[in-house]
Ligand SMILES: Nc1ncnc2c1ncn2[C@@H]1O[C@H](COP(=O)(O)OP(=O)(O)OP(=O)(O)O)[C@@H](O)[C@H]1O
């Protein structure tokens with residue numbers, strides 16, 4: 001089967017010399033929902049930022065066979081929707097509508113299509129009616145939901161979300177999990193929320209100190225208490 005994401009022996013060092021990733025191998029196939037778990041500082045966000053070329057390491061990541069390099073970035077960012085861990089990094093417009101419409105406008109959709117996409121994405125995250133609010137005057141959980149909507153409005157083939165449920169209240173969290181279950185695209189989710197992992201992801205990758213230390217069936221990984229304890233994921 002064709003790989004949706006292909007990563008071979010990827011290492012990445014931040015400009016200050018801190019090594020974020022060490023020899024990472026990862027293949028993701030169509031239809032997969034993959035959780036990336038691991039303690040703080042494990043390299044989860046660093047890995048995710050390689051999927052659309054925000055960071056680039058020593059080896060070339062491929063998205064649907066396309067190398068993540070300068071000339072392909074536009075095409076890759078159309079396919080890969082990435083929600084940052086911190087919603088402040090995603091929201092920059094004066095109102096919610098403009099933030100959620102930004103991607104679809106950039107892709108050249110008609111005004112009618114843009115409005116439809118914004119309404120649908122805001123509806124999905126339960127934020128219909130917030131169009132004219134300032135993103136910077138929202139609660140943290142509301143910001144997170146808008147940040148997710150800015151990516152959903154693009155209908156990406158690959159949805160990459162860093163900590164989707166942090167700051168969501170339980171009702172929002174579970175309705176968001178239900179939504180993710182219904183969305184057909186490949187999903188890669190970095191999280192500390194093991195309930196989310198069990199509910200959504202068939203496969204789990206465990207990272208620690210920049211390396212992938214386990215990769216397998218979610219139930220097997222989450223039932224392996226020795227593994228979880230060794231990597232700060234259970235006490
Ligand atoms: N901009 C940066 N410059 C230098 N080092 C960084 C930078 N961003 C992250 N790091 C370091 O890289 C390592 C991996 O960080 P990363 O943010 O990927 O961890 P994480 O697994 O996402 O953690 P968390 O669970 O806290 O979100 C950490 O040691 C971190 O201190």
Ligand SMILES: [Mg+2]
Pocket residue numbers: 044045046085162190
């Ligand atoms: Mg992180």
